[in-house]
Amino acid sequence: MTIRPSILRRTVPIGAMVLCGALLAGCGGAGGAGGGSAAHSVNVLMVNNPQMLDLQKLTAANFTKSTGIKVNFTVLPENDVRDKISQDFASQAGQYDVATISNYETPIFAKNGWLSPLSADAAGDSSFDQSDILPTIAASLTYQGKVYAEPFYGESxxxxxxxxxxxxxxxxxxxxxxxxxxxxxxxxxxxxxxxxxxxxxxxxxxxxxxxxxxxxxxxxxxxxxxxxxxxxxxxxxxxxxxxxxxxxxxxxxxxxxxxxxxxxxxxxxxxxxxxxxxxxxxxxxxxxxxxxxxxxxxxxxxxxxxxxxxxxxWLYSWAWGLQKSSKHQDDAWKFISWASSKQYEALVGNTLGWSRVPAGKRTSTYADPQYLASAGPFAAATKTAIESADPAxxxxxxxxxxxxxxxxxxxxxxxxxxxxxxxxxxxxxxxxxxxxxxxxxxxxxxxxxxxxxx
Structure with a gap:
C-alpha cells in the first residue's frame, strides 16, 4: 500500500493540464484524460504502481479490441493521484469516470454520495463472480451492505x-x-x-x-x-x-x-x-x-x-471506484469488471508472467496451479496475511x-x-x-x- 489525498489527504493540488503535460507518458490516448473522442470511451485516473502500468500496456490490445471501448489513462504518483481523485470526485466534475481508490476512501466516498454502487452490476455479470472476492477485501469495499468498489489487487x-x-x-x-x-x-x-x-x-x-x-x-x-x-x-x-x-x-x-x-x-x-x-x-x-x-x-x-x-x-486494496456523475456508467463497469476479473489475471499470467498477476483479491487465484508454480514463495504468506488482518x-x-x-x-x-x-x-x-x-x-x-x- 502506498498512501493518501486532500479533501481527505495530503498533497498540493496541481492543474490537470500541468499534470498531463509533465507526465505525458502516463496519459493514454491522444487526448489524455477527458480527451477521448471515440463513441465509447472511459477516462481512468490511476496510481503509477507496477501492476497499473501493466494494465495500461495490455488494455488497447485486449479490452478495447474486444469491446470497442477506448480507455484514456492518466497515471500519477500516489500522493498526486489521491489529491486529484479527491478533487474530481468531491466536486462530481466527472472528468474521470473511474479511479483507483482504496478501502480507506471507499466508505467515505460512498457515504458522501460520490460513487455509484456496483452490487447490481456485479450480480448481473455472471462472468465476474463477486463471491470469489476474498471476504476481508470484499467487506472493506462495502458500505451499508452495498459494494462500492471492485479490487484490482489486495495486500497486507x-x-x-x-x-x-x-x-x-x-x-x-x-x-x-x-x-x-x-x-x-x-x-x-x-x-x-x-x-x-x-x-x-x-x-x-x-x-x-x-x-x-x-x-x-x-x-x-x-x-x-x-x-x-x-x-x-x-x-x-x-x-x-x-x-x-x-x-x-x-x-x-x-x-x-x-x-x-x-x-x-x-x-x-x-x-x-x-x-x-x-x-x-x-x-x-x-x-x-x-x-x-x-x-x-x-x-x-x-x-x-x-x-x-x-x-x-495491514489490510489494503487498490480498487476501482465509479464516479456517480459519470456519463459512461455501462462502459465504465465493463472496464472495471474486466480489470478485476479472473480473465485479466490469466492474461497477465500468460503474457507477462504469473508472479506479476495483481493478486490478493480472489480465492480462485490461490488454487490456480499456474499462479502457485510462480508465486509459490509468497502466495500462501500473502493470503494468510490478508485473511488474518482485523481492521476492527x-x-x-x-x-x-x-x-x-x-x-x-x-x-x-x-x-x-x-x-x-x-x-x-x-x-x-x-x-x-x-x-x-x-x-x-x-x-x-x-x-x-x-x-x-x-
Whole structure:
C-alpha cells in the first residue's frame, strides 16, 4: 500500500493540464484524460504502481479490441493521484469516470454520495463472480451492505529478507519474528555486503507512506491514534515506544535517504542489494520474484513482526471506484469488471508472467496451479496475511473507528499527512521524536474533539 489525498489527504493540488503535460507518458490516448473522442470511451485516473502500468500496456490490445471501448489513462504518483481523485470526485466534475481508490476512501466516498454502487452490476455479470472476492477485501469495499468498489489487487504487509545473505552471515529468521528480533537481525545484517544496510523502512512523508508501516508497529506495541472515547494518544506510552523504535531503527540500520524513501524506493533498494530486509506491502513480492529481478528466488517471506498482538499486518486494496456523475456508467463497469476479473489475471499470467498477476483479491487465484508454480514463495504468506488482518481490532485496546494502518475518518488524510511530516523530520534528525509527537498530539486532539463532542 502506498498512501493518501486532500479533501481527505495530503498533497498540493496541481492543474490537470500541468499534470498531463509533465507526465505525458502516463496519459493514454491522444487526448489524455477527458480527451477521448471515440463513441465509447472511459477516462481512468490511476496510481503509477507496477501492476497499473501493466494494465495500461495490455488494455488497447485486449479490452478495447474486444469491446470497442477506448480507455484514456492518466497515471500519477500516489500522493498526486489521491489529491486529484479527491478533487474530481468531491466536486462530481466527472472528468474521470473511474479511479483507483482504496478501502480507506471507499466508505467515505460512498457515504458522501460520490460513487455509484456496483452490487447490481456485479450480480448481473455472471462472468465476474463477486463471491470469489476474498471476504476481508470484499467487506472493506462495502458500505451499508452495498459494494462500492471492485479490487484490482489486495495486500497486507510482511517482512521480506535475503535468504542468501542471512545464510552467509549465519543468521536465522524466526517463523514469526518480533520487532525486537528484527532490530537485532538488522544490526547483524548491516554491512553484510558492501554498501548493504540492515533494513528498509519507509520514511517518506504521506499518510500512506511512513504512517502506514509505522502505525502497524504502534498497534502491536500497545499504542493507538485514539482510544475509544476519541482521546488522542500520540504522546501515550505505546505510540511513543513504537515511534522511538521505528525512528531509531531506520536511522541506525536503515537505507540511505530514508526521509525520502517510500514503497518504490525500498523496492528498488531490495532488488539492487542495498538492504537485507524490508517490511512493507505483500504486493511487492510479485516484482521481486518477476522475470529479470536480480533477487528472484533469494527472498524469504515471514509475517509482519509483532510484540503484543498475534498479528500486525495491514489490510489494503487498490480498487476501482465509479464516479456517480459519470456519463459512461455501462462502459465504465465493463472496464472495471474486466480489470478485476479472473480473465485479466490469466492474461497477465500468460503474457507477462504469473508472479506479476495483481493478486490478493480472489480465492480462485490461490488454487490456480499456474499462479502457485510462480508465486509459490509468497502466495500462501500473502493470503494468510490478508485473511488474518482485523481492521476492527488491530491493537490491544478498543478503537472508535476501523482501520489498521489508518483511522477510517475523512480527517485522517490531512492529520496523517501532517503527522507524517513530523515523523519524517525526526528520521532526518531535524527534530526529536518527543517534539514530533508533541506537535502531532495537538493536531490529533483537535480531530478527536470533533468526534467526542468536546
Amino acid at each position: 504487509s510482511f517482512l521480506m529478507y535475503r535468504k542468501d545473505v542471512f545464510a552467509a552471515k549465519g543468521l536465522t529468521m524466526p517463523a514469526n519474528p518480533t520487532w525486537t528480533q528484527v532490530a537485532d537481525l538488522a544490526a547483524k545484517a548491516d554491512g553484510a555486503q558492501p554498501g548493504m544496510k540492515g533494513i528498509c523502512l519507509r520514511g517518506q512523508p504521506g499518510w500512506g507512506e511512513v504512517i502506514a508501516p509505522l502505525t502497524t508497529v504502534v498497534n502491536t506495541m500497545g499504542g493507538t491514534w485514539f482510544n475509544s472515547d476519541w482521546s488522542a494518544q500520540l504522546t501515550g506510552p505505546g505510540f511513543t515506544k513504537a515511534t522511538n523504535f521505528y525512528v531509531n531503527l531506520v536511522r541506525a540500520h536503515g537505507e540511505p535517504g530514508a526521509p525520502q524513501s517510500g514503497f518504490t524506493e525500498c523496492l528498488n533498494d531490495l532488488e539492487q542489494g542495498k538492504v537485507a530486509m524490508w517490511y512493507d506491502a505483500t504486493s511487492a513480492a510479485g516484482s521481486l520474484e518477476g522475470s529479470g529481478s536480480p533477487v528472484a528466488g533469494k527472498i524469504g517471506y515471514v509475517p509482519a513482526p509483532v510484540e503484543q498482538t498475534k498479528s500486525s499486518g 481490532q488491530p491493537g490491544v485496546q478498543p478503537r472508535p473507528a476501523a482501520g489498521i494502518q489508518f483511522v477510517d475518518i475523512p480527517e485522517f488524510e490531512d492529520l496523517g499527512t501532517q503527522v507524517s511530516q513530523q515523523i519524517s523530520s525526526a528520521i532526518a534528525g531535524q527534530t526529536s521524536v518527543a517534539q514530533a509527537l508533541t506537535a502531532s498530539q495537538a493536531l490529533a486532539a483537535k480531530v478527536g474533539a470533533k468526534y467526542s463532542g468536546k
